[in-house]
Amino acid sequence: MRFDSLEYVALRVLRRFFFTEKRLAAWGSRLPYYCVNQGVTDPTAIAAAYADDLGRLGVPVPGKRIIEIGCGSANGAGYALAAMGAASVVCHEPYALHDVGLDAKHLEAMVIRHPGVKFSVVRRVAALTDEPDASADIIVSNSVLEHVTDTTALFAELARLLAPGGVMLHRVDYRDHFFKYPFHFLLYSKRVWNWFLNPGDLPRWRYDDHAATLARADFDVSVLDFTRDEDGFDAIADRLHPDFQDRDPDILNIVQATLVCLRRPGGALPLLDHPTGGTGPPGPPRLVELAHDFRHVRRHPH
Numbered sequence: 001m002r003f004d005s006l007e008y009v010a011l012r013v014l015r016r017f018f019f020t021e022k023r024l025a026a027w028g029s030r031l032p033y034y035c036v037n038q039g040v041t042d043p044t045a046i047a048a049a050y051a052d053d054l055g056r057l058g059v060p061v062p063g064k065r066i067i068e069i070g071c072g073s074a075n076g077a078g079y080a081l082a083a084m085g086a087a088s089v090v091c092h093e094p095y096a097l098h099d100v101g102l103d104a105k106h107l108e109a110m111v112i113r114h115p116g117v118k119f120s121v122v123r124r125v126a127a128l129t130d131e132p133d134a135s136a137d138i139i140v141s142n143s144v145l146e147h148v149t150d151t152t153a154l155f156a157e158l159a160r161l162l163a164p165g166g167v168m169l170h171r172v173d174y175r176d177h178f179f180k181y182p183f184h185f186l187l188y189s190k191r192v193w194n195w196f197l198n199p200g201d202l203p204r205w206r207y208d209d210h211a212a213t214l215a216r217a218d219f220d221v222s223v224l225d226f227t228r229d230e231d232g233f234d235a236i237a238d239r240l241h242p243d244f245q246d247r248d249p250d251i252l253n254i255v256q257a258t259l260v261c262l263r264r265p266g267g268a269l270p271l272l273d274h275p276t277g278g279t280g281p282p283g284p285p286r287l288v289e290l291a292h293d294f295r296h297v298r299r300h301p302h
């Protein structure tokens, strides 16, 4: 076994069996390569990225009913969206405990900067089942879809919640979250991954898995941005587990993507209307084009 694989397996086993969520919360910031969730450190940046992406699609935040999926331990991005003029924001988080202190810190920062805003439009829920049908104009998530085990169930629920003509935007991190080795999790069988290495919430979805499941849930799927790590992928390409060997390397090497999903039939929101003028971006490529020739999609400049 090569040294990198040895190091990877040793650290992944340690992460799985020793670093419980409680220990990670206490020591995580001191561990090399450990990333604290952005929702903890800078939720305003998450909301700004959502607004920027939605703006590129011609969908303004003000007046919209928004649901954020998997917001994490606090509602920070929700408060920031409220400050941008959202009519309401539901912050959905089924697993992470509500960190009341952190939440208060994020809220206080927003109240000081936006004293006239009614932050009571932000509501936290652990389950979506009580939310009415078609009650969201916009659904967003940041670094969540890569952690969702049952995507079929989640997407069916989101299809119920998204109003016809609404838009979903999912910012997805397709890297192995042991960030030093962004693709090493593709070297192991499902059984080895799930029994010994999976930290518990990384089903190893690739972009095309999500796109196919979203399409089955009746969404029109396209990609607004994506980035690849070709060098990182090349470093492990000859060692892929057979489960991944037949898959398109130009899909497997995608490390980040922003998925845009429209609920059929579309049209209620001005998706390609650009109220600020200018030419605006070209329409995002459709799923079918992506599946056939992903490499022709424009690369995001970041």
Ligand SMILES: C[S@@+](CC[C@H](N)C(=O)[O-])C[C@H]1O[C@@H](n2cnc3c(N)ncnc32)[C@H](O)[C@@H]1O
Pocket (backbone or CB within 6 Å): 037, 038, 039, 040, 046, 069, 070, 071, 072, 073, 092, 093, 094, 095, 096, 141, 142, 143, 144, 147, 148, 149, 150, 154
């Ligand atoms: C990496 S954290 C991201 C948190 C936050 N969005 C951020 O950017 O900081 C992933 C989040 O997804 C949530 N999650 C996992 N499975 C989920 C599901 N089926 N539905 C909704 N959220 C889920 C987790 O509880 C966790 O809070």
